[in-house]
Amino acid sequence: MSDQITITLPDGSKRSYNKGATALDVAMSISEGLARNVLAAKVNGEVRDSFRPIEEDSNLQLLTWNDDEGKSTMWHSSAHLMAEALEALYPGIKLGIGPPIENGFYYDIDFNGIEFDSDNLEAIENKMLELAREKNEFTRKEISKADAIAYYKEKGDEYKLELIDGLDDGSITFYNQGNFTDLCRGPHIPHTGYIKAVKILNVAGAYWRGDENRKQLTRLYAISFPKQKELKEHLELLEQAKLRDHRKIGKELELFTFSEKVGKGLPLWLPKGAVLRERLENFLKKAQLKAGYDQVVSPHIGGKELYVTSGHYAKYGEDSFQPIHTPSEDEEFLLKPMNCPHHCEIYKSKPRSYKDLPVRYAEFGTVYRYEQSGELHGLTRVRGFTQDDAHIFCSQDQVKSEFAKVVDLVLYVFSALGFEDFTAQVSLRDPNNPDKYIGKDEDWEKAEAAIKEVAEEKELNFVIEYGEAAFYGPKLDFMVKDALGRKWQLGTSQVDYSLPERFELEYIGSDNKKHRPVMIHRAPFGSMERFIAILIENCAGDFPLWLAPDQIAILPISEKYHDYAKELFVEMQEKDIRGFVDERDEKIGKKIRDAEVKKTPFMLIVGEKEAEEGTVSVRQHGQGDIGSMKKDEFARFFHNKVAELIN
RNA sequence: GCCGAUGUAGCUCAGGGGUAGAGCGUUUCCUUGGUAAGGAAGAGGUCAGGGGUUCAAAUCCCCUCAUUGGCUCCA
Numbered sequence: 051m052s053d054q055i056t057i058t059l060p061d062g063s064k065r066s067y068n069k070g071a072t073a074l075d076v077a078m079s080i081s082e083g084l085a086r087n088v089l090a091a092k093v094n095g096e097v098r099d100s101f102r103p104i105e106e107d108s109n110l111q112l113l114t115w116n117d118d119e120g121k122s123t124m125w126h127s128s129a130h131l132m133a134e135a136l137e138a139l140y141p142g143i144k145l146g147i148g149p150p151i152e153n154g155f156y157y158d159i160d161f162n163g164i165e166f167d168s169d170n171l172e173a174i175e176n177k178m179l180e181l182a183r184e185k186n187e188f189t190r191k192e193i194s195k196a197d198a199i200a201y202y203k204e205k206g207d208e209y210k211l212e213l214i215d216g217l218d219d220g221s222i223t224f225y226n227q228g229n230f231t232d233l234c235r236g237p238h239i240p241h242t243g244y245i246k247a248v249k250i251l252n253v254a255g256a257y258w259r260g261d262e263n264r265k266q267l268t269r270l271y272a273i274s275f276p277k278q279k280e281l282k283e284h285l286e287l288l289e290q291a292k293l294r295d296h297r298k299i300g301k302e303l304e305l306f307t308f309s310e311k312v313g314k315g316l317p318l319w320l321p322k323g324a325v326l327r328e329r330l331e332n333f334l335k336k337a338q339l340k341a342g343y344d345q346v347v348s349p350h351i352g353g354k355e356l357y358v359t360s361g362h363y364a365k366y367g368e369d370s371f372q373p374i375h376t377p378s379e380d381e382e383f384l385l386k387p388m389n390c391p392h393h394c395e396i397y398k399s400k401p402r403s404y405k406d407l408p409v410r411y412a413e414f415g416t417v418y419r420y421e422q423s424g425e426l427h428g429l430t431r432v433r434g435f436t437q438d439d440a441h442i443f444c445s446q447d448q449v450k451s452e453f454a455k456v457v458d459l460v461l462y463v464f465s466a467l468g469f470e471d472f473t474a475q476v477s478l479r480d481p482n483n484p485d486k487y488i489g490k491d492e493d494w495e496k497a498e499a500a501i502k503e504v505a506e507e508k509e510l511n512f513v514i515e516y517g518e519a520a521f522y523g524p525k526l527d528f529m530v531k532d533a534l535g536r537k538w539q540l541g542t543s544q545v546d547y548s549l550p551e552r553f554e555l556e557y558i559g560s561d562n563k564k565h566r567p568v569m570i571h572r573a574p575f576g577s578m579e580r581f582i583a584i585l586i587e588n589c590a591g592d593f594p595l596w597l598a599p600d601q602i603a604i605l606p607i608s609e610k611y612h613d614y615a616k617e618l619f620v621e622m623q624e625k626d627i628r629g630f631v632d633e634r635d636e637k638i639g640k641k642i643r644d645a646e647v648k649k650t651p652f653m654l655i656v657g658e659k660e661a662e663e664g665t666v667s668v669r670q671h672g673q674g675d676i677g678s679m680k681k682d683e684f685a686r687f688f689h690n691k692v693a694e695l696i697n
Numbered sequence: 698g699c700c701g702a703u704g705u706a707g708c709u710c711a712g713g714g715g716u717a718g719a720g721c722g723u724u725u726c727c728u729u730g731g732u733a734a735g736g737a738a739g740a741g742g743u744c745a746g747g748g749g750u751u752c753a754a755a756u757c758c759c760c761u762c763a764u765u766g767g768c769u770c771c772a
Contacts, residue, residue, distance in 0.1 A: 156767095168701065254767030255700025262769045266700050269767070297765095301708075310745085310763055362772055369770085388772055422698050422770060423763095431771085520772080539771095571772095608729040635728080636735085643733035657731060667732080675732055 056107045070103040074240065077112050087114040089239045090123035097123065099190060099237040115276050125150035127188060127227075127238045128178075128245055128274035129157050134230035135177035136270075140164050144207045145232070146258060146267045153535060154273030158256055160209065161268055171250040174270075178248050185243035186228035190236055195219035198233065209258065247281035248274040294533035296586035297428040303591055303599070303648060305582075306429065315426040315433030317579060322599035325628070327578055329597050331414055333696065334438055334463065334574065341459055343412040343440055348392035350416060354382040359552055360391040371420050389415035390546075390571060393441040394553040397567075402557040407567065408444035408452055414578070415439045429583035430538055436578040442570040443555065446493060449545060449568055450500035453526070456572045457508050460528055460541040463574040466696045467585060467594065472530045472540070474510040476501055479524070480517030487521055489547030493568070497545040498524045522548030528576075533587040540576040540584060545569075592671070595651050596692045602629035603645040607638050607657030614661040618654065618681065625685045646671060652688070 053069045057076055067076060073091030077084045077100070091100045092111040097119045104110070113120035129148035136143060136159060146158030159166075167173075193201075195214065201224075202210040210233050214222065225234040227242055239245075249272060256269040275281045292298070300306050305323030312318060319327060335345070354373050357363040366387065373382040386392065393411045402409065416436045425431050444452050464472060478498050479487055487494065501524055505512045512526075519525060528541035546569040549555075559565045575581035585593070595601060602622060606615040615631045622629065629650070632641045638655065645653045653669040660666055660678070667678045668687075679687065 252766050253701060256768045257699075260769070262699070266768075268700075271767080308764090314763065360772090366772060370772095390772090417772095419772075424698060424700095424768085425770065427765090522772095605732090607731055610729070637728095637730050638732065639730090640734055641732095646733055653732080655732065659731085669732060 055104060057104070058107075058109045060109075060111050067104075069105055072103055073098075073100040073110060073112060076110060084112065084114075088112045089114055089120040089244065090237050092119065097237055099188070099240075101188075101240050102190065102237075122150040123237055124239055124244060124276065125155040125274060126234075126236075127242070128248065128272065129155040130188075130225065130227060130230060130232055130234070130238070131178050131181055131242055131245060131274075132174065132248075132250075132270065132272055133157050133159075133232060134181055134228055135174050137230060138181075139174060139177055140166065144209055146209045147213070148232075151271075154251065154271060156269050156271045158209075158258070158267040158269050160265065166268060168253045171253070171270075175248050175250055178245070181228055182242045182245040182248075184228060185241045187241045188225055188227045188238035190238075191224045191226065192220075193222050193224050195222055198222050198224070201231070202233070244276055245274050246276055247278045248272060249281055249285065288534075291533040291535075294587045294590045295428075296430075296532075296583040299586050299591040300429070300583075305586070305599070313433070314423065315421060315431070317429055317432055317434070323582075325599045326582065326593065326597055330575070330578065330582070331438070333466070333596075335412075337459060337462060338410075338412050338440070341410075341455060342408075343410040346393065346396055346411045346413050348386070348389060348396070348413060348415060350386055350418075351383040352386050352392060354384055356391045356395070357384050357387075360388075360394075360549060361552055362387060362391070369420060371418055385418040386415070387417050387419050389413055389417065389437065389439045390441055390549055390569070391553070393439075394549055394555060394569075397441075397443050397555055398553065402443075402567075404445065404557055404559045404565070407557060408442050408448050409567075410440060410442045412438075412440035429579040430532065432579050435580070438573050438575040438578065438581075440572055442572065443550075443557075443567040444570065445557075445559075445565065446496060446568055449497055449570070450504065452570055453500055453543065453545070454504045454507070456543045456570065456574075457504055457510070457526070459572075460543070460574045461508065463541070464528070467588075469530060469540075469584075469588065472511075472528050474505060474512035475518070475527045475529055476505055476512050476514045477518035477520070477525045477527065478514060478516050479519050483517070487519065488551070489523065493547055494524070497547075497568075501526050501545070520544060520546075522546045530584055530588075532584060538580060538584060540581055541572075541574045542576060543570065543572040546571055591649050593649070593651075594695050595688070596695055598649070598651050600629045600648070600650050601627055601688070602652045602654055603641070603648075603650040604629060604631040604654045604656065605638060605641040605645065606631065606633070607655065609633075609635070611656050611658070611661050615656050618656060618666065621681060622685065625689075627685060627688055642669065654684070 090113040144160040148157035523545035525544035655667040
């Protein structure tokens, strides 16, 4: 056997090394600078320590801060460093898990009764940096299960013991750096000195192993960087993100509010917010009309039996707003948590023929769900919200084409609103747990295949999640992130075999026999509340022209031109251009500033010259003065701009 | 629901055991001004609510409510 191995680099070049060479050796042979930046290595597709010897011919990719795996290795090591610092500052704590995450890392700590001062996170950061400067090497050690158990028994850490319990003997490794040893699969960076900047971002409670029946540990979220400058940039980015927060902008632009008296999680739409909402609704209504939907309307409450039939009562009855009882008759009604049972009853209002299908019922239906108080969040998680709901009743053969049309509609909506950064999630059955689902296997197979095919044909950026399907059918959800990087589901489209069954929906087929239709639930926005929240964060309050609550601000130079301004306001209103006249006794500079701050798309400045010539001096938000136009000319210009945006 | 934090004027926030402050906004007056803040005066707060400690509580302690960072949940 040769004691040489061949290493193939990503560019295809091959190099020869002594057996047992490490990725760091390889990097060093290329350049010292590269070696300094290598955080981990991908050996034959597996991410490993860059300091682990390579024993055979391999494909090797050196991972640096520019690679996601490089970052996560750094953050994983940083979690160990934080644990070391915490053990030094708070002897006697017990450790849960400490993984890297999308932006940084966390460690779950049981402070075991030791008082933890969450106001002095800086002390932990400083301790981490102090330990980092020691450039302590990370070392990897394979350890027997018995020895691992003995180590943590001695240490008295039941969390690690529980983790070890789930591992196979022979697959257990410990990593050590400085005075800290942790049960860990790795990999890690070569030494702590790579960590140059750390910031503990927040402290939160987290149940051990995500189980709400088990002990709650203290989770410290943090992030680290190889350069101080990058930390600074990251923190600035977070600050910027906070400025986009829909709760902040919603207040500033007077879009919505909450009232303790009305109740938590129950948004109140202010006039400007209501205008925005109405424009979005009209936009979708128009698109749905074209796509063959019929609008229906259903009440805000429904008899309890309706939800017993739908199955929702059994599943959610206890965790919902409780039934409303009538005073004299013994009747019970539920605030509607969904629109579909009502729509099923509309479908049933007359016999259906296969020639009627697909039937598409749309409704901006307001629903009420009892969300846990700790879950409420601005407009993204509320207890009363309006779904842009629709239910398509079709034959099994029509599922795919209907699904494709729904996806087209969602994509149209997203593109009109400038949502580019979204992912699609195809949620299918858990193959290991087929009993969880109702409906015929062959129907599921067809529906799942249809959804996947549609996702592929529409070239969606999608992931498949097994086990995420609803019990009644597979679904396709559209996910977006808010300003702070939290993921939310917006649009959704779901195939349902359950409700047609439960409500005994039927149609007469061409064979003159009764058949059961398939239902597709779909909502391109998801909910108006959540969609608008994300829209606000996406555009930072600079709404597309057609949605802006105030599209124009008419700014008279002085009181003398108020008549002309008011006349102009009426003319614009007649041309479907909405805004207001700023009649305050302020100078033009002040009026412009205020309109700019409120992000009004166009400012029409009118003074002596304009009043005489029948013109307006136009200023565009963020652009400045764009010159003078005749009134009609501005209206045409305006409507052309709108047309560019929504078609 | 759970762990942590926060709650002072419409908004953003400072203050802090001896009975409340700024800026913006708002109102009135002066000013009639041409592309991002003209000037002056005034109004506005049971310091979230309740209880306790104290001669004295907005300030310290307890409870409740709301908001908030997470966790769990999400038809």
